[in-house]
Amino acid sequence: MKKTTAIVLGMFVALGGGVALGVPKSPTSALDEFALQAGRGAAGRGAARAPIKIPQSPLEVDIALKQLESERGALEQELAGLDKELGLVDGRVLARGRTYYKQVRAGLLPAGGGFDELVDYAARVERTRLGLTRDLESQKSMRARREEVSDLLLRIGADIGPLEAQKRAYDSAKTTMRQAQERGDAFDRAFDSSTPPPDQITVYGADLQPGDVGAASPLEGMMGKLPLPLAGRAQVTKLEASGASGPALELRAPSGATARAVAAGRVVFADRYEDDRITVILDHGNRLFTLYGHLRSAEVKVGETVASGSALGPVADRKRESLLYFELRKEGRPVDPGPWFGL
Secondary structure, rough: OOHHHHHHEEEEEEEEHHHHOOOOOOOHHHHHHHHHHHHHHOOOOOOOOOOOOOOOHHHHHHHHHHHHHHHHHHHHHHHHHHHHHHHHHHHHHHHHHHHHHHHHHOOOOOHHHHHHHHHHHHHHHHHHHHHHHHHHHHHHHHHHHHHHHHHHHHHHHHHHHHHHHHHHHHHHHHHHHHHHHHHHHHHHHHHOOOOOOOOOOOOOOOHHHOOOOOOOHHHHHHHOOOOOOEEOEEEEEEOOOEHHHHHEEEEEEEEEEEEEEOOOEEEEEEEEEEOEEEEEEEEOOOOOOEEEEEOOOOOOOOOOOOOEEEEEEEOOOOOOEEEEEEEHHHHHHHHOOOOHOOO
């Protein structure tokens, strides 16, 4: 009898003495936890994560990006699983919380059905309390982990951004270098072969001086008679051979000048080269070439046949005047162009 009384008294204490008399009481500590869950912030947030090593090469950038993308994928998958499970736990907490609250408020009123009914009722209340406590602990743990995962994803995103920018810079530099190499190879190939001068070329008389020879004449027969590659007045400066470059001319004219072909020929190169300006090379046959550099754009295309005096493209300005770079090459090597112009 004493043992049974102790059990009943223990249940009475668990439910709250005041409730046994039908007096409402405040929720227990478990319910207090339940009520506070929704209002709790992100205190304690911030998962520890080793700082990423700054990559020093394109290969290291690729490796770091792949590692971060793999981590992000795994964390996103974990976050999706947490959201799903947390939804289920939230539903159980809400249902059990309501049930427990009703049971506690009812107190020991069901004791009117007898001692056995009272014991059964107290056991049900205890099971509800234990289940609610477990759900609250699980809910708290999953929410904390969700915040950690979200924080890690934000940090990974912050790390990926600069790496992607660095990769784009590497790729752009690689493309620029490849294009420059391709232009350099095309420039060198332009002097590898030569064809006979064209048989028939339309002559633009306005571009030729009265004493010039016909537009279809071979370049090698025009020593001392070549027209300047710029129409109108121009200041000509001879450039001496320096390093790998050879003798050349620098021609200055009023802004807006256009480069002109000094003789009939075939376009073998028309692209950016070295100074990021356009260079045009004409093949005049018999391994003779003329080169026109520092153009803003090209008005001719590779493979086209042009007449003497034909416009090749507008000359780029420097210090408010057009500046044209001109070379004459034989067998691919620069030769002094001065005598060809009678300079």
